[in-house]
Amino acid sequence: MSVAQPALTVAPPVRLKPQRSVGLIIVYALTAAALLLLTVYPMVWLLIGSLSDRDGGYSVANYIELHDKFGAGGVLINSWVFAFGAAAAATITGVLLAVLVARTDVPLKKLARFSAILAFVSPPWLTAMAYVYIASPNAGLVNQLFDQIVGIKPFDIQSMSGMIFVTALFLYSFVFLTVEAALSSVDGSFEEAARVAGARPLRVIRTVTLPLVTPAIVSATAFSIIIAWGLFAVPAILGMPARIYVFSTQLYLFLSSFPPRLELAAAMGVTFVATALVVGMLVWVVQRRRQSNSFAVVIGKGARAAAVPLRRWRPVAALFIVLLSLLSVIGPYLVVLWMSLNTRWFGNASLAGLSLANFDYVVRQYFAFWQISGNTLRIAAMEVVIVLLVATAVSYFTRRTKLRGRFLLQGAAMYTLLVPSVAFLTAVMWAWIGAPIALYGGLTLIAMTQAARSLPIATRNIGDGFGQIDRSLEEAARICGAGRLRTLATVTLPLLRPVLLAAFTVVFLSALRDLNTPLFLGGGSTKSMTLSVLIFQFWSETRIGEAAALTIILLSVTLAIFLPLSRTFSRGY
CATH class of the missing domain: 1.10.3720.10 (MetI-like)
Known part of the structure; x- marks a missing residue:
């Protein structure tokens, strides 16, 4: 006696929506919070302060x-x-x-x-x-x-x-x-x-x-x-x-x-x-x-113009x-x-007055030279870390995701390009001078402010770098089982290395020479003073030789960092 088997019904295929990892959402929220703190919050206070x-x-x-x-x-x-x-x-x-x-x-x-x-x-x-x-x-x-x-x-x-x-x-x-x-x-x-x-x-x-x-x-x-x-x-x-x-x-x-x-x-x-x-x-x-x-002016097989x-x-x-x-x-x-x-009077052009006395004074005798030099390098290092992290995150969300509000992140990172630097510094003063967190007059606030000013250039360059990377390379890693984070670490970031190095160079060198931010936000203390502010202070006190000696020192540090990196780029890094 045979028993009738129940008919098997095949359910229609269900399309699963792509799941966004919790880690991605957390990083997205942290990036938005960082931009809110760096660029949006100060400008709100500028308007409040003006009224x-x-x-x-x-x-x-x-x-x-x-x-x-x-x-x-x-x-x-x-x-x-x-x-x-x-x-x-x-x-x-x-x-x-x-x-x-x-x-x-x-x-x-x-x-x-x-x-x-x-x-x-x-x-x-x-x-x-x-x-x-x-x-x-x-x-x-x-x-x-x-x-x-x-x-x-x-x-x-x-x-x-x-x-x-x-x-x-x-x-x-x-x-x-x-x-x-x-x-x-x-x-x-x-x-x-x-x-x-x-x-x-x-x-x-x-x-x-x-x-x-x-x-x-x-x-x-x-x-x-x-x-x-x-x-x-x-x-x-x-x-x-x-x-x-x-x-x-x-x-x-x-x-x-x-x-x-x-x-x-x-x-x-x-x-x-x-x-x-x-x-x-x-x-x-x-x-x-x-x-x-x-009309298109850049094509794949474009001819090089003959020299006139x-x-x-x-x-x-x-x-x-x-x-x-x-x-x-x-x-x-x-x-x-x-x-x-x-070492003689301002307009002197005689060789008899030449010596290394100005360099000896600023390096060996000025009490805070090494502390101020350390401040300069620490601010530059903090700024580079902030800029590279935030600019890379913004560029990634803009170029590699479809998250809602990603273009608002890009706008928040880019709009400071249109704001004169001293106006933005005034906004930062209003935002933080009376805040319960004592940031005004410290190295952290100076680095944060300089980072907000450097974000537009870094974001644009790194975003263009993402645009030049074929997505099939990342998709191949994902097919092989690599997660989003591993793909970013092993495929995308190594390909972005030249762009990141270029952004590092521009941001670090701009931090070394920045005068406005530490002058307006440093509070006049040697604990937050940089070499550029000390140079301006010496010049204001008509200590021309000392100001020039510090300028040569700062320029030497700048060229010592820039020239090796420029050779790296010229060799097609």
């Missing part, structure tokens, strides 16, 4: 007082003239140099690139100190020489034009590096087609080459304006003695007065953040209009490179070295 009055209420009285008592309109105009003038001069110089190096047969290309890189990594106050020694209106060596020969002193570096000139010698390097990189990636067949059609070299550059890299030029110019707005060293060294005040120096006066006028500093900070956002919006509009009419022969203009172009290198790097380096070895 706070002395009675504990809120009003717009601070903005009215800024305009009525402190001539904020004049400071605003000075800041615009200074920032736009320096950015314009830097853009013209940097774009011209980039075109010469990338598109012509100009000689001395290695000198042009190396000088631009040195100008980029050198502290801005080095150039300012050198030109004060050379071209100050009364005691400058060149003015003294002209006075003895023709009876006039023609140069006045302590003026608005002097501030623009010195700042442009620092900013042109950023424009050059950005535009040259863009020119190197553009397909040269477009320019070759214009030449075949009969266009002359100058017309090809004007109508084809420059329009192709307009987005890079616009971005570099806008970034130069933001840097100039937040620059303190050059306006302090060159402008304050002549009573020319810009945004950063006026903020410094508010914060160094007794009692400090934090509420006025916050109101001025909000004003300039709004100004910076206007510039950012204009850049976005220009780029969006260009994108609507854009300069013929009789070749010596003129070479002279331009030599002169720019002398004005921006070689001359300032030599002058500051001379100042560091000089």
Whole structure:
């Protein structure tokens, strides 16, 4: 007797949603908390501080007082003239140099690139100190020489034009590096087609080459304006003695007065953040209009553009490179070295006064030199750790996950690019000066603030690095059984090593030369002072030789770190 078997029913396949690991969610939440603490929280306090009055209420009285008592309109105009003038001069110089190096047969290309890189990594106050020694209106060596020969002193570096000139010698390097990189990636067949059609070299550059890299030029110019707005060293060294005040120096006066006028500093900070956002919006509009009419200029088999022969203009172009290198790097380096070895009066040019006494004093006799040097390195190390961890996490979540809110993380990491540095420092002061956690005046807060300022560049570079890695490599590891963390550690991060090393170099060197953050947030104590602040303190006390000696020491440390790393990159690490 047979028993009927029950029919087997096959259930339809069930699609399982991909499970997100608990660890990933925890890291995502920690990254969001870190960004909230580093970049968002201070800016909320900047707005609150700008509206706070002395009675504990809120009003717009601070903005009215800024305009009525402190001539904020004049400071605003000075800041615009200074920032736009320096950015314009830097853009013209940097774009011209980039075109010469990338598109012509100009000689001395290695000198042009190396000088631009040195100008980029050198502290801005080095150039300012050198030109004060050379071209100050009364005691400058060149003015003294002209006075003895023709009876006039023609140069006045302590003026608005002097501030623009010195700042442009620092900013042109950023424009050059950005535009040259863009020119190197553009397909040269477009320019070759214009030449075949009969266009002359100058017309090809004007109508084809420059329009192709307009987005890079616009971005570099806008970034130069933001840097100039937040620059303190050059306006302090060159402008304050002549009573020319810009945004950063006026903020410094508010914060160094007794009692400090934090509420006025916050109101001025909000004003300039709004100004910076206007510039950012204009850049976005220009780029969006260009994108609507854009076309591909980088292709897989792009041709390299032939070098345009300069013929009789070749010596003129070479002279331009030599002169720019002398004005921006070689001359300032030599002058500051001379100042560091000089123990006599300011304008002395005699060999009889040269010795190592200034170096002996700052290294062996100054009581806090080693402590301050250690502070500088510790801040730089902490900043690098914070930046690399947060920027890598943000880039990973943006490029490798579909978590909700990941682009908000990217925005929180990138927006400080548009905020002038001294405005952000004012925000940090408002956020932490009265907090129950005693961070103000400590190394940790300085490192956190510098990290917030460095996050945009690191996040963009590391994000581009993720974009260049084929996902199939990571998928192969996952198929072999590796988890997300193991795949990241054994596949992704090793491939990102060159990008991470580049980010480390930029962040560490910027930390060594940063003056604004430790000056505004250090509280004046040697426990949190850095070499850059000590240099500014010596200069303010007219201890020129000691300031120059410390500058040479800091520059030597910077080059000792940078040059080996630059050789690593040049070998195709």
